[in-house]
Amino acid sequence: MTKFSILIATKNRLNDLKTTLNQLAYFIQNDNIECIICDDGSSDGTSKYLRDNYPNIILIQHQKSKGLIASRNELLNLTKASYAITLDDDAHILSQNPLEIIETFFESNKKCAVIAFRIFWGKNVLQNTEHNLKPQRVKSFVGCGHVWRMAAWKDIPNYPDWFVFYGEEAFASYHLFKKKWEVHYVPNVLVHHRVDIKNRKKEKDYQFRLRRSLRSGWYLYFLFYPWELIPKRFLYTLWIQFKIKVFKGDIKAFLAIIQALSDVSINLSRLFRNSNRLSKQEFLEYSKLPATKLYWNPKDL
Structure with a gap:
């Protein structure tokens, strides 16, 4: 083998x-x-x-x-x-x-x-x-x-x-x-x-990448997070994107956010069908692990 x-x-x-x-x-x-x-x-x-x-x-x-x-x-x-x-x-x-x-x-x-x-x-x-x-x-x-x-x-x-x-x-x-x-x-x-990595924002696929990145993060919330944590996490990430990108004039980021929100809406039924939600205790244990080393x-x- x-x-x-x-x-x-x-x-x-x-x-x-x-x-x-x-x-x-x-x-x-x-x-x-x-x-x-x-x-x-x-x-x-x-x-x-x-x-x-x-x-x-x-x-x-x-x-x-x-x-x-x-x-x-x-x-x-x-x-x-x-x-x-x-x-x-x-x-x-x-x-x-x-x-x-x-x-x-x-x-x-x-x-x-x-x-x-x-x-x-x-x-x-x-x-x-x-x-x-x-x-x-x-x-x-x-x-x-x-x-x-x-x-x-x-x-x-x-x-x-x-x-x-x-x-x-x-x-x-x-x-x-x-x-x-x-x-x-x-x-x-x-x-x-x-x-x-620093010049990716200047590349043609910046909006595409941001859209995919945002929606995948939101997909993961609906698939794995305990229900009571989803609204707060979802709204917080949305606010941060507006604060650090949209409010500073990043039109491509705004469009990417709208597209990502649309993707989540379209896939809601699929997200519910495929969910494998962590319990509160599991989520706490997972949250304590060191972050991914990017x-x-x-x-x-």
Whole structure:
């Protein structure tokens, strides 16, 4: 049985993918490591490039895009490995001996379902990778760099593909918590996510991303929060968005909020059908866990 797989979903980002595959060459060339890529309806020649240059990579090709979350579900349900590493097409592993670190941690922590990696976000080459962080249990993980114990993945529902974008990691984390599984942050595995996060607001998809981010957060309230907490949390997040964005003249943010509210309204019946609400005690215990470790910077030393 294959012990490790590397899973990547991609769409129309061939240049980023080429860099990632070059950085992951050691893993791809290892016959004992499975690599599966889902080309989610690319029109830039991604599938042809992979077939011509990486015949040992298992390729899933969607003629029409199904979305990131649906692609990740397909990848995770296809692999036969014990541990499945998920990376974005613009992210690669920097650490030495990451597989040994992962296997050792999983073997020593039988309740650990997902290992969240330390992630550096930035376009520049990272010069200093030193850190003084310790592994710890956390609420959730980041999609661009983590690894699943596949026995845990099979113990919960698939990611909600109707979220389309954002929120699937938190969705899984709530279900894992209900099943007594744990998510752990293991900083000894470092991932470089080659994204300029500060300039995302200036990019064309800013409104799209904000809409998806807001609605996924609200979806999660209705799916998992105790009923009595939902109104206050919902109104608070709405107020904050107006305070820090709309009242400062961010018209795109206003439009994104209206769209996200509409999405929640349309999906209310679906949210009620799929709810798996935490009890008050479970919610209190979950709330006490350290927050998801989204970003790491050498300045954090």
